[in-house]
Structure formats: structure tokens, C-alpha cells
Amino acid sequence: MKRTITLTVNGAPRSVEVEPRALLALVLRDQLDLTGTHIGCDTSQCGACTVHIDGRAVKSCTMLAVQAEGHAVTTIEGLAAKDRLHPLQQAFWDKHGLQCGFCTPGMIMTAADLLAHNPKPSEAEIRHALEGNLCRCTGYQNIVAAVQLAAGAR
Amino acid sequence: MASAEQGLRVVGKALRKVDATAKVTGTTKFADDLFLPRMLYARLLRSPHAHARIRSIDTTQATTLTGVKAVLTGKDLPIPFGILPVSQDEHALALDKVRFVGDPVAAVAATSEETAAAALARIAVQYEPLRPVTDAEDALAHPEPRIHEYGDQGNMHKLIHLEFGDVEEGFRDADLVREDTFFFEGSTHLPMEQHAAVADWSADGKLTLWSSTQTPHYVHRALAKVLELSPARIRVVACPNGGGFGGKSDPFSHEIVAAKLAMVTGRPVKITLTREEVFYCHRGRHPTLMWVKTGVKKDGAITGMHFRSLLDGGGYGSYGVASTYYTGALQTVTYHVPRYKFQGARAFTNKPPCGPKRGHGTPQPRFALEVHLDKIAEQLGLDPAELRLKHLVPPNSITANWLRVGTMGLGRCIEKVVQGSGWKDKFRKLPTGKGIGLACSSYITGAGLPIYWNAMPHSGVQLKCDRGGGVTAFCGSTEIGQGSDSVLAAIVAEVLGLDPLDVAVVTGDTDLTPVDLGSYSSRVTLMTGNAAIQAAERARDIIARHAAAKLDVSPERVAFAAGRVFDVERPERGLTFADAVQLAEAAEGTVGTVGSYTPPPSPGTYRGAGVGPSPAYSYSACVAEVDVDPATGIVRVPKIWIAHDVGRAINAATVMGQIEGSVYMGLGEALMEEMAYRGNRNVVHKIPSLLEYKSPTTLEMCDVVTYVVEDPDPNGPFGAKECGQGPLLPVPPAVANAVYDAVGVRIDEVPITPEKVFKALRRKEKGEAPRFGPAAFPDIAWPEATRVPPPWEGGDGKAVPLTPGASPGKTRSRKPRARARGR
Numbered sequence: 009m010k011r012t013i014t015l016t017v018n019g020a021p022r023s024v025e026v027e028p029r030a031l032l033a034l035v036l037r038d039q040l041d042l043t044g045t046h047i048g049c050d051t052s053q054c055g056a057c058t059v060h061i062d063g064r065a066v067k068s069c070t071m072l073a074v075q076a077e078g079h080a081v082t083t084i085e086g087l088a089a090k091d092r093l094h095p096l097q098q099a100f101w102d103k104h105g106l107q108c109g110f111c112t113p114g115m116i117m118t119a120a121d122l123l124a125h126n127p128k129p130s131e132a133e134i135r136h137a138l139e140g141n142l143c144r145c146t147g148y149q150n151i152v153a154a155v156q157l158a159a160g161a162r
Numbered sequence: 163m164a165s166a167e168q169g170l171r172v173v174g175k176a177l178r179k180v181d182a183t184a185k186v187t188g189t190t191k192f193a194d195d196l197f198l199p200r201m202l203y204a205r206l207l208r209s210p211h212a213h214a215r216i217r218s219i220d221t222t223q224a225t226t227l228t229g230v231k232a233v234l235t236g237k238d239l240p241i242p243f244g245i246l247p248v249s250q251d252e253h254a255l256a257l258d259k260v261r262f263v264g265d266p267v268a269a270v271a272a273t274s275e276e277t278a279a280a281a282l283a284r285i286a287v288q289y290e291p292l293r294p295v296t297d298a299e300d301a302l303a304h305p306e307p308r309i310h311e312y313g314d315q316g317n318m319h320k321l322i323h324l325e326f327g328d329v330e331e332g333f334r335d336a337d338l339v340r341e342d343t344f345f346f347e348g349s350t351h352l353p354m355e356q357h358a359a360v361a362d363w364s365a366d367g368k369l370t371l372w373s374s375t376q377t378p379h380y381v382h383r384a385l386a387k388v389l390e391l392s393p394a395r396i397r398v399v400a401c402p403n404g405g406g407f408g409g410k411s412d413p414f415s416h417e418i419v420a421a422k423l424a425m426v427t428g429r430p431v432k433i434t435l436t437r438e439e440v441f442y443c444h445r446g447r448h449p450t451l452m453w454v455k456t457g458v459k460k461d462g463a464i465t466g467m468h469f470r471s472l473l474d475g476g477g478y479g480s481y482g483v484a485s486t487y488y489t490g491a492l493q494t495v496t497y498h499v500p501r502y503k504f505q506g507a508r509a510f511t512n513k514p515p516c517g518p519k520r521g522h523g524t525p526q527p528r529f530a531l532e533v534h535l536d537k538i539a540e541q542l543g544l545d546p547a548e549l550r551l552k553h554l555v556p557p558n559s560i561t562a563n564w565l566r567v568g569t570m571g572l573g574r575c576i577e578k579v580v581q582g583s584g585w586k587d588k589f590r591k592l593p594t595g596k597g598i599g600l601a602c603s604s605y606i607t608g609a610g611l612p613i614y615w616n617a618m619p620h621s622g623v624q625l626k627c628d629r630g631g632g633v634t635a636f637c638g639s640t641e642i643g644q645g646s647d648s649v650l651a652a653i654v655a656e657v658l659g660l661d662p663l664d665v666a667v668v669t670g671d672t673d674l675t676p677v678d679l680g681s682y683s684s685r686v687t688l689m690t691g692n693a694a695i696q697a698a699e700r701a702r703d704i705i706a707r708h709a710a711a712k713l714d715v716s717p718e719r720v721a722f723a724a725g726r727v728f729d730v731e732r733p734e735r736g737l738t739f740a741d742a743v744q745l746a747e748a749a750e751g752t753v754g755t756v757g758s759y760t761p762p763p764s765p766g767t768y769r770g771a772g773v774g775p776s777p778a779y780s781y782s783a784c785v786a787e788v789d790v791d792p793a794t795g796i797v798r799v800p801k802i803w804i805a806h807d808v809g810r811a812i813n814a815a816t817v818m819g820q821i822e823g824s825v826y827m828g829l830g831e832a833l834m835e836e837m838a839y840r841g842n843r844n845v846v847h848k849i850p851s852l853l854e855y856k857s858p859t860t861l862e863m864c865d866v867v868t869y870v871v872e873d874p875d876p877n878g879p880f881g882a883k884e885c886g887q888g889p890l891l892p893v894p895p896a897v898a899n900a901v902y903d904a905v906g907v908r909i910d911e912v913p914i915t916p917e918k919v920f921k922a923l924r925r926k927e928k929g930e931a932p933r934f935g936p937a938a939f940p941d942i943a944w945p946e947a948t949r950v951p952p953p954w955e956g957g958d959g960k961a962v963p964l965t966p967g968a969s970p971g972k973t974r975s976r977k978p979r980a981r982a983r984g985r
């Protein structure tokens with residue numbers, strides 16, 4: 009039995025009819041057309057689907073869409089201000105913090121949560137924060153460097 | 163033209179990737195991000211048996227489920243396919259037999275993924291289980307029942323025996339002859355993006371397939387064959403790949419099935435594999451057992467080498483014949499080997515098929531060789547870095563197995579990492595538990611020969627210059643994250659004096675782009691790059707001719723830079739690039755050019771000489787530092803120094819990224835990654851999920867110090883060689899050698915898990931051999947050798963005549979070979 013939920017997505021109120029068992033990640037992608045949220049595993053390891061719920065990073069495959077009812081969801085599409093990239097997006101580009109780009113939205117959303125709560129993290133704190141986001145291309149070197157750059161730019 | 167004299171403006175700089183803004187904003191469209199009106203969703207039913215005959219399939223209950231639009235089984239797609247012409251042994255859906263747990267058997271298209279999944283549960287398949295073959299040694303011991311009705315003998319897919327000079331004579335000349343046995347466990351690519359494809363069949367009888375593939379050209383060929391459609395009616399679009407690493411280089415069942423379902427239903431069909439299914443697609447690193455015997459003089463000079471490998475191939479051929487040759491091909495391009503013998507075997511087993519993973523068939527023998535050399539250096543009392551430096555293959559030479567080496571920067575690489583790591587102060591001098599190890603490697607910059615025999619170019623580029631000043635480069639090359647779109651844009655921008663971000667690239671689309679063979683074998687930068695230079699120089703010549711007339715100078719004085727076309731001797735006299743294009747277009751019509759690239763022929767012509775030749779070889783040297791906890795056997799790697807001879811970096815940032823990414827993947831293989839299967843002949847994958855398949859996170863990844871060594875190679879575009887695979891190779895042996903330096907035990911097997919280190923340490927305590935690794939290499943009935951005298955013995959690259967009646971390397975299949983080839 010489908011249910012209609014209301015939530016805020018990237019600053020705009022949205023109403024969407026969902027199966028109670030539908031994962032938030034799938035609803036974002038399939039019903040709200042926000043395909044920047046990627047799915048890379050079925051077991052909540054990869055972190056590619058990370059979004060913000062009320063400002064905190066959450067793997068959107070670990071929660072049901074109905075649990076997001078009444079909350080504010082931010083995806084990678086909603087991170088930047090209108091006319092310019094978010095400092096983390098700019099830093100990932102500047103520091104070559106991505107190759108295939110599949111893990112990138114999740115990495116950026118996780119890092120954005122970190123910097124929002126810890127504006128000057130140490131390298132160890134950055135690595136700890138990103139531990140739950142897997143990348144197979146970069147060896148994480150430039151991802152860590154990008155987060156450091158963005159932290160300096162804030 | 164004059165621009166070459168002005169120095170390079172784009173090439174060599176650390177430039178931002180041209181496709182990165184879309185990636186940081188989440189707007190890149192990967193295959194699974196495509197949604198078409200009326201689209202259906204497909205799922206595959208996969209075999210629960212490792213080896214079984216299919217007695218019957220009843221799809222009635224699935225077909226009648228509401229929302230199901232089509233159901234397919236093997237009989238709907240009876241034509242076999244496979245990446246190599248000699249291994250056309252796959253069916254999109256199993257015809258009469260399944261060969262591994264996960265082999266696709268049936269497919270459903272329905273209005274939702276859930277409905278498709280529910281329909282799969284209603285398909286009744288009757289299996290007759292057969293004895294499964296669990297690994298390569300089991301395959302040797304059990305030629306029956308055969309997994310395939312072709313192959314060199316029983317369950318052995320391929321047997322190779324090549325001899326370049328008399329190695330026994332080499333061993334007689336040696337001061338020391340050493341034998342070692344090694345095992346390299348299989349691992350998988352684990353791209354973060356799960357394979358996905360969308361197919362669309364239009365009313366006018368044209369098929370379009372969007373797919374996360376590294377090789378759209380080969381998918382195009384496979385679709386034409388299996389679907390019996392003219393290639394002219396098929397368009398394959400390679401979406402940006404969310405990582406490939408070789409795992410998306412084969413044509414796959416799910417691609418063919420999605421296409422067929424679209425044709426049957428007349429509606430678009432999407433299929434997205436689950437992570438578990440990606441483990442079944444596999445095509446990853448072959449588990450490989452190896453034996454190596456080397457003779458050396460007191461100074462470490464090699465007098466002869468005999469190398470044997472036994473590969474566990476899994477259920478299908480895939481690239482396996484090439485992989486097997488690769489386990490014996492590149493031993494000769496680093497240190498001078500005057501006499502060389504190689505025996506290689508690949509077994510069919512009832513597991514997901516192995517194929518090309520980053521380094522394709524060469525990380526396994528490189529691990530064996532570099533650890534073997536470390537042991538030899540110790541026995542001779544030589545520093546392992548010195549031993550290697552003394553006996554490097556000279557540049558511009560031909561090896562015993564007839565590979566032509568051009569530039570060779572390994573010496574500089576070794577010097578960089580030795581100096582950077584403080585090797586001389588650390589080797590055999592660190593406190594117990596801390597260790598340092600060194601290893602080197604080499605890799606091809608593109609395979610010298612195509613996968614199917616033809617005399618056409620390996621890469622083509624078309625260039626269109628717009629009268630508004632924009633330039634579009636069209637090429638079949640495929641962006642898998644490595645930066646091929648950025649390389650293409652950079653090279654065109656360099657030649658035409660533009661900003662790479664102003665060059666539009668259209669890639670990986672068989673309707674729009676000329677053929678490039680694909681993103682595999684580290685071939686794209688060199689081959690696409692050379693094709694792009696040719697196309698861009700032809701466009702530059704056309705534009706320069708008309709600009710020269712306007713400026714009233716000779717065309718030789720016309721330079722291209724910063725979006726301008728000008729007189730190099732009076733730079734203020736010039737015009738914009740757009741104006742120059744308009745002059746050319748007014749005079750000659752549309753300004754469009756083509757460029758293409760074909761690798762130079764290889765000097766070797768013996769049977770088997772097709773694997774190993776390359777326009778250029780990259781070189782790497784690596785030093786790893788480790789901390790080993792003797793109580794637990796846990797190995798931590800705090801730091802790695804890597805130097806890589808890339809010839810010339812087209813983009814300094816992406817080259818560094820490729821090297822560091824290679825180190826990362828090598829570290830994963832060294833310490834933790836393994837495709838493990840449950841015992842008791844179940845042959846069930848133990849860990850088909852990210853939950854259990856361990857890969858390094860931010861916390862396991864070590865600090866990396868990278869040195870880019872540049873010695874431009876005449877065969878590379880602006881001198882560039884590969885960097886995307888080679889730097890992985892020296893990491894596992896460097897770690898193994900460092901573990902020995904730390905705690906005095908040899909782990910002759912990867913991954914180097916705590917359990918293995920712990921067992922070796924206990925053996926050491928008990929006074930047993932301080933080692934963990936395989937005991938022996940099994941007896942194999944090798945075919946008679948193909949004997950090829952090396953260049954210094956007066957050879958000409960051809961094999962010497964055979965013993966009468968023998969048939970080296972030829973199939974001994976009981977059925978004619980043609981039957982396995984399909985059409």
C-alpha cells in the first residue's frame with residue numbers, strides 16, 4: 009500500500025507517493041529524478057548514496073523514504089549555491105579529487121557534513137570521517153587533499 | 163608549423179579534467195541514470211549450481227504474471243560469443259549447461275524491477291548436477307567431465323610452451339641456480355558502479371544500447387553476431403564508466419539480453435546488476451600458481467630463466483588465452499634474460515570467469531619474479547637495488563622473446579625511490595617488526611595487435627572545426643575515469659593553440675565516432691593521442707595555409723596559441739582562431755579532418771608472438787615500508803615510494819592520479835583482496851558483497867610519495883607512455899620483500915594476510931622453513947616447445963622447424979576446433 013509523504017528536498021517542499029518499503033536512495037533516483045545520488049552496493053558499505061538529512065550525512069540506502077517524512081533532504085544536486093560550486097566541489101575539481109566520479113557525490117556530501125561540524129579537521133579526522141565511503145580510483149590521496157583545500161578556503 | 167618551437171602550452175601541465183564539473187555536481191549520466199519513456203526493467207535468473215546440465219526450463223508461471231512483458235531463455239539467443247575469436251564459448255543465457263554459480267539462465271522484462279524479480283522466482287529449471295571442478299589443480303586431476311567441449315586437453319583450456327635459447331645451458335653457466343614457487347590469489351575489479359545497460363529498439367529497425375562498457379566496439383561486434391543484425395543497424399554508446407579496471411571489457415550477457423528484450427517488446431529496457439551479480443560477471447585477476455628457476459652469475463647477471471604458470475580460468479574463455487601468454491611475456495623487458503623458457507597453462511573451473519584486471523596477467527609473474535630476485539640478491543650478498551640496476555635491459559634493444567624495447571627509464575626510477583626512501587640507511591638495518599622492500603616492473607603501452615586479426619588502425623579521430631571557433635573531436639575511446647576525454651582535448655588543444663575546456667569531445671559512440679578499440683591494455687593515451695595529433699595537425703595545416711595568405715607570410719611562420727593564429731615573428735599580427743577557421747571554410751568548405759594510428763609491427767613472428775609487443779613499455783620502481791606485529795601477523799604499510807617512467811605526462815595531475823590509484827589497488831591485492839570460494843566442492847562464492855570483500859579504505863591507504871620520470875618515447879604522443887596499470891605491479895612484491903626485511907619470513911603468496919604471516923612466524927620459531935606459500939608446481943603434460951632462437955643467437959623472430967609429427971601449441975581437443983567457434 010503506497011503512502012504519500014511530504015519532505016523538503018534541496019530546499020523545496022516535495023510530496024511523493026512511495027511504497028513503505030522503498031529505500032530513500034531509490035525514491036530520490038527513480039521518483040525525484042535526482043540521479044546524482046549513486047548506488048554502488050546493496051549492503052551500505054560504499055557510501056556513494058550519501059545525502060544530508062537535516063544537515064547530517066546519511067547513507068540514503070540505510071533508511072526508508074517514509075522515515076524522511078517531514079525532514080530536509082539535501083542531495084549533491086542541491087549542495088551548491090545557484091551560480092557557483094560549493095567549496096568542496098571546487099576543491100575536488102582543483103585537486104583532481106576524482107577520476108570516474110561515481111563515488112564523488114557521496115564523498116562530497118560526507119565531507120560537507122564533516123566541515124560543517126569541524127571546520128579545520130586534521131588529516132586523521134578527514135580520513136576517519138571518510139572511512140565509510142569507498143573509492144577504487146584515487147587511492148584517496150587527492151580526496152583528502154581536496155577536503156583540506158576546501159577547509160582552508162572556508 | 164611554428165607552434166612546436168614555442169614549447170608546450172597544454173601538454174605536461176596539471177590541468178583540471180574536462181568532465182569534472184559534471185562529476186562534482188552529480189550531473190554525469192552513468193548508464194543507470196538513464197530513464198526513457200515506457201521503459202521496462204530486466205532481471206536475470208542465475209544458476210544456483212556450479213556445474214550442471216539443464217534438463218528443462220518452464221517459464222509459464224513467469225509469463226502469466228501481471229506486468230511481465232517478455233521472458234527469454236537460452237534458445238532465444240543460441241549464437242555463441244566471446245571477446246576472443248578463439249574463445250567463442252559464451253551464451254547470453256545458458257543453452258544446455260551452466261558452468262558456475264551465477265551463470266545466467268533466463269531473463270525477464272517487466273514494468274518494474276520488483277515484478278521482474280518476482281517473475282524469476284516463478285521460472286522452474288530442472289538441473290542435472292555434474293561434478294564441479296574447484297580449481298586449476300583439480301582440473302588437471304579431473305579431465306572429465308569436461309566443462310567445455312573444446313580446449314587443449316580435458317579441462318585444460320590452453321597449454322603454452324615457448325623456448326628462446328637453451329635455458330639448460332644457461333643454468334650450467336650459472337654460479338647459482340634457484341627455484342621458487344609462488345601463488346597469487348584471484349581478486350576482482352570492484353568498480354564502484356555496478357554494470358548497467360539500457361537498450362532501445364526503434365520502429366525503423368535500429369537498436370541502440372547505452373552501457374557501462376570499456377569496449378563499445380567489441381560490444382557492437384558481439385551484438386551484431388548474436389542478434390544477427392547488420393552492424394549498420396546497431397549503435398552502442400559507452401556511457402562514462404563508474405570505474406572499470408578491466409571488468410567492463412568483455413561483451414556481457416546482460417547487454418545482449420537487454421537488447422533482445424527491447425527488440426521483443428518494442429520498448430526500452432534497462433538492466434542494472436546488483437553488487438552480487440557484479441561479482442559473478444568478474445573477469446578479474448586469475449588465481450595463478452607459479453614456479454620459477456633462474457641461473458645467475460655472482461654479480462647477479464641472469465644466465466637463463468624458466469618460468470611456469472598455472473591459471474585458474476573460471477567457467478569461460480574471456481581474455482584467458484591472452485592472460486596466459488601475458489603471465490610469460492614481460493619477464494624479459496626489465497632485466498637482461500639471455501635464455502628464456504615459458505610454460506603456461508589455463509584451466510577451466512566452475513567459478514566466475516577470470517579475465518583482464520589492471521595489469522592483465524602480469525602482476526602475478528611480476529610478484530613471483532621480484533620476490534625471487536630478492537631471495538637471489540640475499541643469497542649472493544648483493545643489495546637488491548644494485549643487482550637490478552646492474553642488469554637492466556638496454557634501451558632500443560630486442561629481448562630474448564623478440565619484444566622491442568624503446569625508451570627504458572627503470573634505472574632512473576630505481577634511483578629515485580632508493581634515494582627518496584633512504585633505502586641505504588634502512589635496508590636490513592631497521593628494528594625487528596619494521597621492514598623495507600623494493601620491487602620493479604614494466605607494462606605495455608597498448609597491445610601491439612588487435613583482439614581480432616585485421617590490418618586497420620587501432621584508433622581513429624575525426625575533427626570538426628566550427629566557424630564559431632569551437633573544435634569537436636570524435637573518437638571511439640571510452641572515458642572510464644582514467645581521463646581519456648581530457649587527454650584527447652589536451653592534445654587537440656595543444657596542436658591548435660586552444661584551451662582544452664573549449665574542445666568538445668564526443669567519445670565511445672559507434673554511430674558518431676570512428677573506431678577506437680577501447681579502454682584496455684593501457685592503450686588509449688598513446689593510440690588515441692597519436693590519432694588526435696594527426697587529425698589536429700591536418701586541420702592546423704589547412705587553417706594555417708589560409709591564415710598565411712591573409713597575413714602575407716609563409717605557412718611555416720604561422721603559429722597557434724591562446725585562441726589566436728599569428729605570425730610567429732610578429733605575434734601582434736594575427737587573427738582569432740575563429741576568423742582563421744572562417745577563412746579556411748570560405749576557401750575550402752567545411753574544415754574537417756581525420757587521423758588514425760596503427761602500432762608498428764613486432765619483430766617476433768612465431769606462434770604466440772602476438773601477446774607482449776607494444777609501441778612502448780612503461781617502467782616502475784617501488785619501495786614499501788611495513789610494520790609487522792609478530793604477535794598477530796598484522797601487516798601495516800605506512801608509506802610507499804613509487805617512481806614511474808611515463809615517457810611524458812600529457813596531464814601531470816591525471817598521471818599522478820593514475821599512479822596513486824594503481825598503488826592503492828596494488829596495496830589492496832597485497833594485503834587483503836581475494837575472490838574466495840567455499841570448499842566441499844560447492845564452488846559458491848564466499849563473499850559476493852562489499853560487506854565481506856575487503857578493499858582498502860582511507861584508513862588502510864598508505865602515504866604515497868610519487869616520482870614521475872619523463873624520458874619522451876618516440877612512439878608516444880609528445881613522448882607519452884602508459885601510467886594506468888604499470889604502477890600497480892611492483893606493490894605486492896615490494897610489500898612481501900619488506901615483510902621479510904621486518905620479521906624474516908617469506909610470504910610467497912598474496913594476499914599477505916595476518917594468518918599467513920602468523921603461520922610463517924610460528925614455523926620460524928619451531929626451526930622450520932620460515933615461509934608461507936605453495937609447496938610445488940604440479941606435473942603438466944606440456945606440448946612440444948616452440949623454439950625461437952633469441953636475436954643474439956642469430957634468430958629472425960621465427961620458430962625453428964618442429965620435430966616431425968609434433969604439433970606445439972596446437973589444440974588437442976577431441977572435437978574439431980571449428981565447432982567451438984560458432985559461425
